[in-house]
Amino acid sequence: MNTFPSTSPTALPGDHPFAQVQVLAFDIFGTVVDWHGSIAREVRALYPQVDADAFALAWRSGYQPAMARVMRGEQGWTLIDALHRQILDAILPRFGLAHLGEAERHHLNRVWHRLDAWGDSVEGLTRLKRRYTLTTLSNGNIGLLTDMAKRAGLPWDCVLSAEVFKAYKPHPDTYLGVARVFDLPPQQVALVAAHHDDLAAARGCGLRTAYIERPHEFGAAQPKDVSPQPGNDLHATDLNDLASMLGC
Amino acid sequence: MNTFPSTSPTALPGDHPFAQVQVLAFDIFGTVVDWHGSIAREVRALYPQVDADAFALAWRSGYQPAMARVMRGEQGWTLIDALHRQILDAILPRFGLAHLGEAERHHLNRVWHRLDAWGDSVEGLTRLKRRYTLTTLSNGNIGLLTDMAKRAGLPWDCVLSAEVFKAYKPHPDTYLGVARVFDLPPQQVALVAAHHDDLAAARGCGLRTAYIERPHEFGAAQPKDVSPQPGNDLHATDLNDLASMLGC
Incomplete structure (x- = not known):
C-alpha cells in the first residue's frame, strides 16, 4: 500500500463541481470490486x-x-x-x-x-473517508455488501442498497433516496461509478458524478473503452486518483 | 484506551448461548451512546x-x-x-x-x-468486530446513525434502522428484519441493549440477547436499576465486559 498524506484534506475551490458535496455514493460491482x-x-x-x-x-x-x-x-x-x-x-x-x-x-x-477489491479501493476509500461520508449505492443486497466489505476491508460509513429503496438503479428512487437519507439536496451527493448509464441516471436526478476507469472490468481479454464522455463532473483513473483530485 | 489481546478471538464452547451467533445488533440510544x-x-x-x-x-x-x-x-x-x-x-x-x-x-x-459514545463503546465494539458482524438496530434514522458513528468512531459493519423496516422497535419486523437481511435463522442473531423491553421483544422473535448495564442512562442524579433479570442470555457491565465474555 502506498503512503498518503496524513494531513487534513485540502479545501476545494468554491467553483469546483464537488465544492458542496458531502456524501459520496459508490457503485460496487466493477467500480470498487473486481x-x-x-x-x-x-x-x-x-x-x-x-x-x-x-x-x-x-x-x-x-x-x-x-x-x-x-x-x-x-x-x-x-x-x-x-x-x-x-x-x-x-x-x-x-x-x-x-x-x-x-x-x-x-x-x-x-x-x-467474496469479491476482491481492486488494488486501489481500500486506500482510495480510506483517503476519501477523511472528508466525505461514504456509502454504497448498489443493486446488491445489504447482507451481500456487508459481507463483502468485512472481508475486503472496505471502510463504508453506511451501507445503502436497492434493498432499502425497493428499486434497482437506474430508478430515480435510488439516487434521490440517498439524498433523502442524508437530508441533503441532490447536488450535495455524488455518484462514483465505472458505468456511464448509472452516472447519467444519477445526473438526471441532480447528483454530481465521478467516472472511474476500470478497463479490465470484463477481464484482461476484453478491455473496456474507458475514454472520457461528456457530462461527468470528474474522470479518474482509480479511487486514489479521485482522492487526489478531491484534495484527500 | 485499555489494551486488549491482539490474538484471535477464543472459540466459545458448543453449549454457550452465543455459540451459533454471527451477527450482533445493537440498540444505540443509551446502550452505545450517552x-x-x-x-x-x-x-x-x-x-x-x-x-x-x-x-x-x-x-x-x-x-x-x-x-x-x-x-x-x-x-x-x-x-x-x-x-x-x-x-x-x-x-x-x-x-x-x-x-x-x-x-x-x-x-x-x-x-x-452528535451524541457521545460511552467510554467503553469504541473499544468494546472494535473487539467484538473481530468475530461478529456488527450492525445498529435503532429507531434512529440512517442519516442520524451514520453521522453519529462517523463523529464518535463507532466501527459498524452495517447501519440498520427502523427506517429500513418501516417499523419501530419493538415491532417484530425489526428484529426478524435483521435475520432476513443476513439470511440467518433468528437464533444466529443477538440483540445487545440496555433496555429489558427491547430485549424481551427480540427474545420473543427467537434472537439471543445481551443486557448492558448503563446505570447513568438518565443522568448521575437518577441511577437506573440495572440488576439482572431472568431471560437474557448474557448480562454485561459494559461492551468491554461483553467482549471478554465472548472471548474477543
Whole structure:
C-alpha cells in the first residue's frame, strides 16, 4: 500500500463541481470490486474443466435482464442473492455443471459476497473517508455488501442498497433516496461509478458524478473503452486518483 | 484506551448461548451512546439559563409516545429526526425557549446526530468486530446513525434502522428484519441493549440477547436499576465486559 498524506484534506475551490458535496455514493460491482476476476478465480479453482472467464461473463450477463423482469412487475421484489441464484441455475448446464447439488450451488452463489477489491479501493476509500461520508449505492443486497466489505476491508460509513429503496438503479428512487437519507439536496451527493448509464441516471436526478476507469472490468481479454464522455463532473483513473483530485 | 489481546478471538464452547451467533445488533440510544449527558452538555453550553438535565429528560420522554402515534396510524411513517423536532417544538416554551428561530431549532435538533459514545463503546465494539458482524438496530434514522458513528468512531459493519423496516422497535419486523437481511435463522442473531423491553421483544422473535448495564442512562442524579433479570442470555457491565465474555 502506498503512503498518503496524513494531513487534513485540502479545501476545494468554491467553483469546483464537488465544492458542496458531502456524501459520496459508490457503485460496487466493477467500480470498487473486481467481479470478473474474483468469480473466474473461484470457478477455476473449484471446477478446472470449466471456461471460468466465459462462466463469469455469462453469469453477469443475466443480471440486467433479471432486474428488468422485476422492474416490469413480472417477478415480485427480489434480492440480488436470489437473482444471482436464478441465473446460476440457468447457466450451469451450459458449462457441464448441471449435476451440482444444493450445497454446492449455495456456496458458489455466495461468491458475490467474496469479491476482491481492486488494488486501489481500500486506500482510495480510506483517503476519501477523511472528508466525505461514504456509502454504497448498489443493486446488491445489504447482507451481500456487508459481507463483502468485512472481508475486503472496505471502510463504508453506511451501507445503502436497492434493498432499502425497493428499486434497482437506474430508478430515480435510488439516487434521490440517498439524498433523502442524508437530508441533503441532490447536488450535495455524488455518484462514483465505472458505468456511464448509472452516472447519467444519477445526473438526471441532480447528483454530481465521478467516472472511474476500470478497463479490465470484463477481464484482461476484453478491455473496456474507458475514454472520457461528456457530462461527468470528474474522470479518474482509480479511487486514489479521485482522492487526489478531491484534495484527500 | 485499555489494551486488549491482539490474538484471535477464543472459540466459545458448543453449549454457550452465543455459540451459533454471527451477527450482533445493537440498540444505540443509551446502550452505545450517552444521550442524556450529551444533550445536557450541549443545552447547558448553548442556553445556560435552562435546566439542562430536565430538558434532556423531557425531550426523551416524548419519544415513545411519538412512535406510538405513528405505529397506531395517527401519523404516517416518520423519521426520528422529524419526531425529535416535533417533541422539541412542543417542549421549548416550557423551558423559556419559545423564541428560538428555525436555524437554532434545526441545529439543536441535530444534537441527536452528535451524541457521545460511552467510554467503553469504541473499544468494546472494535473487539467484538473481530468475530461478529456488527450492525445498529435503532429507531434512529440512517442519516442520524451514520453521522453519529462517523463523529464518535463507532466501527459498524452495517447501519440498520427502523427506517429500513418501516417499523419501530419493538415491532417484530425489526428484529426478524435483521435475520432476513443476513439470511440467518433468528437464533444466529443477538440483540445487545440496555433496555429489558427491547430485549424481551427480540427474545420473543427467537434472537439471543445481551443486557448492558448503563446505570447513568438518565443522568448521575437518577441511577437506573440495572440488576439482572431472568431471560437474557448474557448480562454485561459494559461492551468491554461483553467482549471478554465472548472471548474477543
